[in-house]
Amino acid sequence: MNPIVDIQNVTRTFGAKVALNNVSLTVEKGTVLGLVGENGSGKTTILKHVLGLLKPDQGSVSVFGLDPVTDPVPVLAQIGYLSEEDILPGWMRIHELQRYMQGFYQTWDQAYADQLVKEFNLDRTARLASLSKGQRARAGLMAALAYRPELLLLDEPSSGLDPIVRRDILGAIVRTIADEGRTVLFSSHLLGEVDRVADRVAMVKDGKIAFCESLDALKEGHLRLTAIFEASWQAPPSFLGLIAAEGQGKEWSLVFKGNIDMAQSFLKGYNAEIVEQRWASLDEIFVAYSRPTGVQG
Amino acid sequence: MGAVQLQITTNDGVPIYLQIVNQIKYLVASGRLSSGDELPPIRALAEQLVVNPNTVARAYRELEVSGVVEKRRTAGTYISDSASPLATVERVRIISERLDSLLTEARQMGFSTEQLVALLQVRASEMNQQSPNPRQEPTR
Numbered sequence: 001m002n003p004i005v006d007i008q009n010v011t012r013t014f015g016a017k018v019a020l021n022n023v024s025l026t027v028e029k030g031t032v033l034g035l036v037g038e039n040g041s042g043k044t045t046i047l048k049h050v051l052g053l054l055k056p057d058q059g060s061v062s063v064f065g066l067d068p069v070t071d072p073v074p075v076l077a078q079i080g081y082l083s084e085e086d087i088l089p090g091w092m093r094i095h096e097l098q099r100y101m102q103g104f105y106q107t108w109d110q111a112y113a114d115q116l117v118k119e120f121n122l123d124r125t126a127r128l129a130s131l132s133k134g135q136r137a138r139a140g141l142m143a144a145l146a147y148r149p150e151l152l153l154l155d156e157p158s159s160g161l162d163p164i165v166r167r168d169i170l171g172a173i174v175r176t177i178a179d180e181g182r183t184v185l186f187s188s189h190l191l192g193e194v195d196r197v198a199d200r201v202a203m204v205k206d207g208k209i210a211f212c213e214s215l216d217a218l219k220e221g222h223l224r225l226t227a228i229f230e231a232s233w234q235a236p237p238s239f240l241g242l243i244a245a246e247g248q249g250k251e252w253s254l255v256f257k258g259n260i261d262m263a264q265s266f267l268k269g270y271n272a273e274i275v276e277q278r279w280a281s282l283d284e285i286f287v288a289y290s291r292p293t294g295v296q297g
Numbered sequence: 298m299g300a301v302q303l304q305i306t307t308n309d310g311v312p313i314y315l316q317i318v319n320q321i322k323y324l325v326a327s328g329r330l331s332s333g334d335e336l337p338p339i340r341a342l343a344e345q346l347v348v349n350p351n352t353v354a355r356a357y358r359e360l361e362v363s364g365v366v367e368k369r370r371t372a373g374t375y376i377s378d379s380a381s382p383l384a385t386v387e388r389v390r391i392i393s394e395r396l397d398s399l400l401t402e403a404r405q406m407g408f409s410t411e412q413l414v415a416l417l418q419v420r421a422s423e424m425n426q427q428s429p430n431p432r433q434e435p436t437r
Contacts, residue, residue: 032349170347178340178350195307196348216312216355224310226405275405279310 002065004029004151004183005050010059012045019045021207022059027151027200030181032173034188034198034215036286041204043187047155050185051081064150077105080149082140082169084156090129094122097143105147113146120168134165141172152176154186158193166193173197195282203289210289215282222285223260225277226253227267235293239266244288255280255288301330301337305346313348317356319391322365325376326387336366336374 003026012020020042027033035043048054049061052068052075061068068075092100094117102108117124120138128136137157144152152173158166170193176182177197188194194201195215202212211218222243229236232249241258256263260277267274280288303320305313324330336342339357343350357374360366367377403413 031351167347171344174343174347174350178343192307196305196313196346199349199351216314219310219312222310276401279312281308281310283307284310 001029003027004064005033005185006060006062007046007049008060008062010046010049010056010061012049012054012057018207020049020056023204023207023209024059025202025209025212027183027185029183030177031199032177032184032186032197034186034194034201035204036188036191036194036201037204037210038290039189042207043204044155045207046204047153047185047187050153051076051079077107078150080144080147080152082137082144082152082154082157084159086133086136086140088128088136088140088143091127093125093127094139094142095124097128097139098146101143101146107147107149109146109148112148113142116142116145134161137161137165138168141169145172145176148179148182150182152182152184152186154184154188156187156189158188158190166190170197191282191286201282203286205289218285219279219282222255222257222280222288223263223277224253224255224280224284225260225263225274226251227272227274230271237270238293239263242293243285244291244293255284301342303342303346305348314352314356314359317342317346317353318359318363321356321360322387323391325365326391330376332376332378334376336376338372338374 005025005027007023007025010020010023011018023042023046025033025046035046037043045054049056050063050068052061052063052072055069063075064078066075088097098110098113098117101113102110116122120135120142122131122135122139122142126135128139131139141157154169154173157169161169173184173186174197176184184197186198198215200212200214201218203210213221226247227236229250229252233252236245236247236252236254239256239262241256241262242254243257244255246253254263264274301321301324303317305316307313311319321330321336336357337345339350339353343353346353357366361368361374364377364379366374369375400410400413403410408416
């Protein structure tokens with residue numbers, strides 16, 4: 001089956017800045033892909049390519065098998081979009097927003113829209129500008145969900161929102177997947193949220209994909225161990241698979257990709273004792289790839 | 298169908314499907330779930346825990362493969378009749394995990410295994426002298 005989103009070798013520059021550098025990424029039907037990365041790494045630029053708002057300098061983007069730049073209407077009709085920016089017209093009332101959206105989307109489900117308004121405790125007659133930030137985000141979520149889009153695209157949806165609204169947004173992602181196997185692509189810097197709802201996670205770093213893996217495989221493939229060396233080190237000796245080290249003197253915490261046997265036999269050579277070992281958390285993996293040992297020197 | 302109370306954490310590296318598997322095994326081992334009990338549907342548990350339904354589905358598959366649960370006629374997932382013989386093995390596994398982290402911590406703090414065993418015995422006898430009901434599990 002063809003992926004819902006298929007990005008192949010996309011490069012995009014803005015003036016002298018290379019925003020995306022040979023990025024390839026696919027999202028399969030019925031799965032959730034979480035896009036993580038530091039601010040300015042290129043996450044939003046990737047999402048804008050999926051929406052057809054940007055055209056790649058090189059490479060190709062296909063969404064539902066179509067080019068979103070040359071064929072935007074059928075592509076956008078099937079995408080529910082919510083961004084961290086507040087893009088809803090403030091003068092509209094909730095029920096006006098519903099009618100407005102209904103005009104654009106043939107698949108608009110008024111019963112579902114009303115159900116969401118009730119669940120989110122939204123006042124149908126309230127103007128969007130008069131709502132709190134959290135309620136505006138819920139209104140945006142209602143507008144993005146009520147036409148039951150095949151692909152839900154969320155750009156930092158929970159940025160700056162309180163935990164209850166964030167839970168509503170996560171709940172919406174969970175329900176989208178549970179319903180008829182629809183697909184979600186979202187970016188977030190809240191790794192705990194990515195951890196809960198993503199099937200796969202892709203990390204963007206300096207416009208490149210640092211990794212793109214199933215979350216389970218990613219966690220099971222990365223270990224974190226604490227070792228006490230016989231001698232003091234400025235930076236601990238490196239071995240194949242080591243991504244980042246943290247510590248000082250004799251005691252170091254290492255995050256590495258690979259199996260424990262490999263690390264054990266290496267550390268034995270330095271008479272290092274492993275005092276703790278476990279799978280690395282997504283947080284630790286993220287930090288390790290953000291600041292790899294090689295770069296620190 | 299009894300409500301299943303599970304706690305999902307994203308602070309350590311244990312995959313969420315495995316947290317679900319381990320906790321359901323634990324509930325069976327401790328007798329809070331017994332054979333014939335129905336587990337919530339995948340979608341309901343996913344919404345309750347706010348986790349990906351594919352993750353819950355994977356957990357249920359793993360539990361089915363290891364014989365803890367079985368699918369019956371319709372879509373329901375039930376604790377299987379053969380789940381109880383696993384209990385001893387599970388109990389050993391769960392307590393071993395706790396012991397491992399205790400050992401790690403002791404090692405980091407410079408206690409030898411012998412010192413730890415001695416301390417354990419001291420604590421056990423102190424606990425036996427105290428009231429017979431040292432800690433109450435919250436009831437549900």
